[in-house]
Amino acid sequence: MTPQTPRVLAAASGSVASRQATAVAANLASTFDAQLVILHVVAPVEYRVGRLAPTLPITRQLDDPLANPVLLEARRVAWTRGANAKTILVAGDPAPVIVAVARELGADLLVIGRTPRLAPSALAAKTRLCVSTRAPCPVPPVTADQSSAGRPAIEPVLVT
Helix, strand or coil, X not given: CCCCCCEEEEEECCCHHHHHHHHHHHHHHHHCCCEEEEEEEECCEEEECCCCCCEXXXXXXXXXXXXXXXXXXXXXXXXXXXXXXXXXXEECCHHHHHHHHHHHHCCCEEEEEECCCCCCCHHHHHHHHHHHHHCCCXXXXXXXXXXXXXXXXXXXXXXX
């Protein structure tokens, strides 16, 4: 039986917290000789099922992920940290797509960014909560701290 290469999945959104999370994931991947995968989820393509039925988001993987500026920047950040990253671009609902990709890849760690705010965005909070509760692996959120001058901070995660 041969040991499997560890896999680190980073969810990129283009925010400051996302860039810092990508840097943390790249550092971990290069330190532990792990495979780094960077995922970016764009708005779903919606199709109407019928005349009176609601629209349903259709999840699909998009071609040419390096045409996306968010993935280009995330890959550049990973490269400067010494990690070679595979990129995936998917159209769909962010939380279920992130969890599904983590399961499909067999990710050992899923790194996401978190921006501290006085009134957090309801959509970002919902996505983060859904991902952290349903992910098949540990999810350490990386907090964007403006006072640390670009040094990302990993929040402690309690496992219950």
